[in-house]
Amino acid sequence: MAAEINILTEIIRRRRSIFPINYNQEEVPVEVIKQLLENANYAPTHKLTEPSRFVVFRGEGKKRLGAELARIYKDTTPPALFLQKKYNSITEKIDQASCVIALNAQLHPEKVPEWEEVASLACAVQNMALTAEALNVGAYWSSPGLITQLGEFLNLAENEKCYGFFYMGYYEEEPAPVKRTPIATKVTWVED
């Protein structure tokens, strides 16, 4: 068996954002979705506030989400800026995905600042993305501007906020390898 560090490094470096246009129609089984969510639950969390909250949309629920996102776009876009193509693409993207998970956080301002809760949520999302990669499921984090208007639809409590959507689907075409500028350009070493 390959050393754990080799497996971990391989999965981290192979992970890519895979977008709905590249998904096929194969359904991601509930057991797989649950595996991702279980691993999300192991994200670090300052003062153990455990802020991450998820709403899983599949089947008819997913259709209702698409309709709601399209409605918000229509209702909040001035007629002069409204694009029919953009409107259509909102439901199209949701249709292409097998499952869409709303990424929410429960905030505890009396305990930790918001950024720490969002950081914990992001760690949870990375756990999901790496688990998806290991299971050959395509996924990506989408953060459209209209997530600020989903409180009622998502049934969010006053101290909860939505930070985006995790789209999931199986895919065939291998993405290009990841592009990053070298880490050496981003690190300062202080040794004496």
Ligand SMILES: Cc1cc2nc3c(=O)[nH]c(=O)nc-3n(C[C@H](O)[C@H](O)[C@H](O)COP(=O)(O)O)c2cc1C
């Ligand atoms: C917090 C967050 C929000 C993102 N929101 C979007 C988005 O709204 N639309 C999009 O196309 N990609 C979004 N992405 C995905 C990035 O575009 C993607 O990570 C980046 O292009 C690097 O590609 P890779 O994930 O394949 O390494 C988001 C990523 C993060 C971490």
